[in-house]
Amino acid sequence: MEKGHFKISIADTIDQTVEWITINFSSIFDRFSLLIDNCINLIIYVLTLINPIVLIIILSIIAYILVSVYMSIFTLIGFSIILNLGYWLPMIETFSLVFVSVIISILLGIPIGIISSQHKQLSKFTLPILDFMQTMPAFVYLIPAIFFFSIGVVPGIVASIIFSLPSVIKLTILGIKQVPKEIIEVGHSFGTKTHQLLFKIQIPLAMPTIMAGINQCIMLSLSMVVIASMVGAPGLGAEVYRAVTQIEIGKGFEAGIVIVILAIFLDRITQKLSIIKWKDGGRL
Amino acid sequence: MKYESCIIGLKNVTKDFSIANRKKNTNLKENHEDLAVSDVNLNIYKGEIFVLIGSSGSGKSTLLRMINNLVIPTEGEVLIEGRNTQKMSHNEMLTIRQKKISMVFQSISLLPHRTVISNIEFGLEVQGVKKSLRIKKAKESLRLVGLNGYEYHYPHQLSGGMQQRVGLARAIANDTDIILMDEAFSALDPIIKRDLQNQLLDLQSKLSKTIVFITHDIDEALKIGDRIGVMSQGKVIQVGKPEEILLEPINEYVKKLTNDINLQKLISASFFHSLTSEAKEKLIKKYNTQIEKLLETVK
Numbered sequence: 001m002e003k004g005h006f007k008i009s010i011a012d013t014i015d016q017t018v019e020w021i022t023i024n025f026s027s028i029f030d031r032f033s034l035l036i037d038n039c040i041n042l043i044i045y046v047l048t049l050i051n052p053i054v055l056i057i058i059l060s061i062i063a064y065i066l067v068s069v070y071m072s073i074f075t076l077i078g079f080s081i082i083l084n085l086g087y088w089l090p091m092i093e094t095f096s097l098v099f100v101s102v103i104i105s106i107l108l109g110i111p112i113g114i115i116s117s118q119h120k121q122l123s124k125f126t127l128p129i130l131d132f133m134q135t136m137p138a139f140v141y142l143i144p145a146i147f148f149f150s151i152g153v154v155p156g157i158v159a160s161i162i163f164s165l166p167s168v169i170k171l172t173i174l175g176i177k178q179v180p181k182e183i184i185e186v187g188h189s190f191g192t193k194t195h196q197l198l199f200k201i202q203i204p205l206a207m208p209t210i211m212a213g214i215n216q217c218i219m220l221s222l223s224m225v226v227i228a229s230m231v232g233a234p235g236l237g238a239e240v241y242r243a244v245t246q247i248e249i250g251k252g253f254e255a256g257i258v259i260v261i262l263a264i265f266l267d268r269i270t271q272k273l274s275i276i277k278w279k280d281g282g283r284l
Numbered sequence: 285m286k287y288e289s290c291i292i293g294l295k296n297v298t299k300d301f302s303i304a305n306r307k308k309n310t311n312l313k314e315n316h317e318d319l320a321v322s323d324v325n326l327n328i329y330k331g332e333i334f335v336l337i338g339s340s341g342s343g344k345s346t347l348l349r350m351i352n353n354l355v356i357p358t359e360g361e362v363l364i365e366g367r368n369t370q371k372m373s374h375n376e377m378l379t380i381r382q383k384k385i386s387m388v389f390q391s392i393s394l395l396p397h398r399t400v401i402s403n404i405e406f407g408l409e410v411q412g413v414k415k416s417l418r419i420k421k422a423k424e425s426l427r428l429v430g431l432n433g434y435e436y437h438y439p440h441q442l443s444g445g446m447q448q449r450v451g452l453a454r455a456i457a458n459d460t461d462i463i464l465m466d467e468a469f470s471a472l473d474p475i476i477k478r479d480l481q482n483q484l485l486d487l488q489s490k491l492s493k494t495i496v497f498i499t500h501d502i503d504e505a506l507k508i509g510d511r512i513g514v515m516s517q518g519k520v521i522q523v524g525k526p527e528e529i530l531l532e533p534i535n536e537y538v539k540k541l542t543n544d545i546n547l548q549k550l551i552s553a554s555f556f557h558s559l560t561s562e563a564k565e566k567l568i569k570k571y572n573t574q575i576e577k578l579l580e581t582v583k
Contacts, residue, residue, distance in 0.1 A: 186393045188354055190407045190458070191381030200409070204397045 018144045025148075033154045036100060040153055043096040052083050063265070066272045078261040087236065087258045094225050094235035095262065101157045101221045105165045106214060113172025113210075114198070123173055130166035138163050138224060142231050156228025156237075164220035171213025175206025215270040222263050236262070290363075291462065291494050292328040292351055297321060297360035299346050320346040322518040323360070330461070333488060333495045335505040337541070338515030344498050347515070348464050351496065352385045353377055364462075382411045386455035390467040393451050394439035400450050401426065401435040407458040425457040426450075428487060445476035452484070456491070465497045469504065481508055485554070502541055503549045506530075510555075514538050526555045527563055531570065547571050 022029075047055070056079045064072035082091050116123040141162050145155030179202050187197045203210075229237030236259050243252035299321040321343040328334045336344045349355035350362055353369050362369045364380060372380070386407060394403050402409075404422040413421075426432055429449040439447055448468055455463050469477045485508055488495065499505055505512050506526045513523045514537070522534040530550075533539040550556060550571075556564065 180392060182389065182392050183395065185354060186387075186389060186395070189352060189381060189385075189387040189389075189464075190410050191378040191383075192410050193378065196410055200406070201395060205395075207397075 018147055022147050029148045033149045033152075036154045036157055037152070039100050040093075040096045040157075043099060044092055047092045047096070048089065052088050056080060056083065059265070063269065067268050071268055075265055078265065082258050082261060085254055085258065087239065087255065090234070090236045090239050090255070091258055091262060094222075094237065094259070097153060097157060097160075097225060097228065097233060097235055098218060098221045098266070101160045101164065101224075102214070102218050104157070105161050105168050105217050105221070108161075109165050109168030109213070109217070110172050110210065113169040113213075114176065114203070116169065117173045117176035117202075118194075118198070126169065127173075130169055133162055134166045138227050142227065146231055151232040153228070153233040155231045156224070156233030159231075160221040160224035160228055163224055164217040167216040167220060168210075168213045171216070172206065172210050175209030175213075176202045178209060179205045211270065211273060215267060218266050218270055219263065222259065222266070225259065289330045290327045291330045291365055292326075292496070293361075293363035293366070294324050294326040294347075294350075295361040295363065297324045297326075297347070297350060297357050297362060299343070299350060299355060300358040319518055321350070321357075324518075324520050326513060326520055326523065328494060328496060330494055331492045332510040333497055333508055335497045335499060335509035335512045336515055336520075337499055337502060337505045337512060339500055342515040343518040344515045345466055347520075348466055348496060348498055351462075351464060352381055352387060382407065382458070384460050385462040385464060386458040386460040387464040387466065388448075388451045388455045388468045391444075391447075391471050394447055394454075396439055399436050399438055400431070400442070403439065403450055404454045404457045407454060421457050421459070422453075425453040428456060428490075429453045429483065443476075445472050445480060448472060448480060449483075452480075452487075456487070460493070462494045462496070465495060467498050467500070470499065470501070477504070484508060502544075503546045506545065506550060506555070507553045514541065526553070527559055527567065531563070531566060543574070545571075547575075 050058075056076060059079060060072045060076045063075040082088060112126070116126045138159055141159040142155060145158045149155045149158060183201060183205065184197070187201045192200065225233070225235055225237035226240050227237070229235065229241040236255050239255035240252055240259070243249075243255060298319075300319050302319070324347060336347065338344045346355050350357045351364075353362070357370065364384060369377065369380065395406065398406070401419065401422050404426060405418045408418045408421060423432070423435070426435065429452055431446060431449055431453065434442065434446070434450075439450070442450065451468065469480050472480065481504060484495075497505075497508060509526055511523065511525055512529050513520050514529065515521070516537050522529060522538050524532070529538065530542050530545075533542055550567070556567070559567070
């Protein structure tokens with residue numbers, strides 16, 4: 001860089017901020033890290049406690065009840081392949097990672113979405129931030145995440161939350177905004193208070209859209225598993241990553257296919273959950 | 285006199301949307317014309333069916349919504365049993381909407397995620413009425429509109445006419461003194477419309493509410509209205525009993541409105557029977573001469 005050339009020091013500022021946060025909030029981060037680690041270990045422990053074959057049958061039954069016979073056959077065959085290929089434990093690990101990050105995204109995203117939808121000014125403020133979170137390359141989050149939470153599964157989860165949280169928030173806002181103004185007027189005409197309007201009309205009618213957001217959130221966090229594995233998260237992503245670094249084409253595909261099977265299963269199940277309440281009706 | 289006490293009073297009520305439009309506020313009711321209602325004075329009496337008639341854009345929907353403050357008037361006073369709604373606190377207004385005024389809408393007014401019975405319960409639920417009482421009242425009003433057996437259907441499983449009945453039942457369940465009906469039957473086909481009109485008259489004879497009914501159909505207005513108010517370009521230009529509107533139209537607009545009424549429907553309307561034989565003759569004569577004129581032009 002030439003001397004005397006003025007450059008806005010974004011990099012330096014962020015470096016300093018990250019350092020400051022790391023020093024001052026380390027105890028909070030440690031606690032958070034421990035909590036997430038324990039959650040994941042617990043889920044993995046419980047799921048590995050069940051015999052894989054029993055679990056496959058349970059999943060098939062769930063697919064049959066919620067989706068269709070075909071989906072249950074797919075589940076049966078798909079998960080049997082996973083077991084046969086020897087990816088059962090990585091699959092469970094990936095599932096727990098996705099599960100925890102989606103739960104956290106829901107717990108944060110839906111309230112933020114609801115609050116933003118109620119205040120126009122606030123949503124003007126949140127939407128650009130969400131765009132920023134979604135479009136910023138996910139790798140960028142990994143580095144500070146390592147500083148805050150050290151290597152392991154937690155920075156991976158944090159990165160995938162940052163990446164998938166916006167879809168929950170955005171679709172919650174959209175769902176609530178999409179409620180027809182005629183129906184809102186009906187609510188007003190009966191003298192509903194703001195919270196009654198929200199919980200009895202707006203949120204129930206927004207539910208299909210909110211569920212679509214959760215579905216997207218699951219897909220996005222699944223897409224993050226490979227990136228998460230770069231900071232040490234175990235699971236299918238780690239398998240893919242190892243295959244890539246060792247140029248094992250076949251192995252890479254194997255692990256990739258397992259991710260696809262898991263993704264299809266989770267996608268179809270959550271898609272069905274979103275419309276199960278009032279079946280074909282209720283669409284306006 | 286049947287109408288001794290005024291329950292809804294409108295005094296110099298004006299709604300100017302230009303102010304709201306300039307602020308780019310999305311109002312509950314979209315309106316193309318800025319001055320939707322201008323300087324309306326109107327008294328509506330306890331126990332009557334008052335019909336507001338006018339073509340679309342005449343401001344009748346806006347006027348109706350100002351009665352329960354869904355649209356806030358720019359000027360003037362709205363008095364409900366003598367109390368000015370503009371001076372009420374937000375909570376008082378909510379109470380008025382819960383206990384005093386209920387509303388029936390034109391279409392898509394049922395909550396799609398709720399069953400028929402829980403749609404009807406909605407108003408009571410908002411008020412915090414106990415579940416058992418709510419269900420009892422909801423079932424009662426469902427029976428009144430002749431839809432018992434449909435409690436656990438969803439709105440999309442019902443026909444348009446049935447949905448409107450549920451909307452009516454929902455308003456009845458709240459047991460308010462005033463029911464506002466915004467083109468409640470306009471979207472229905474003629475036969476179902478007639479059935480619902482009859483049902484409304486039947487219900488009214490049992491419940492004797494104060495009903496403000498909006499329509500653009502003069503036959504409907506004559507059939508169900510105790511009194512009719514004609515609206516045009518944001519103004520109420522004539523108010524009177526059906527026969528007054530027919531026999532003494534105040535200007536060309538009202539004359540045009542009453543020209544092409546359905547004579548058969550007129551004769552079957554209940555107000556017609558209560559007229560003196562003199563007035564009946566006058567009416568028939570008026571429309572007879574019209575028919576004769578019409579026949580001549582055809583020849």
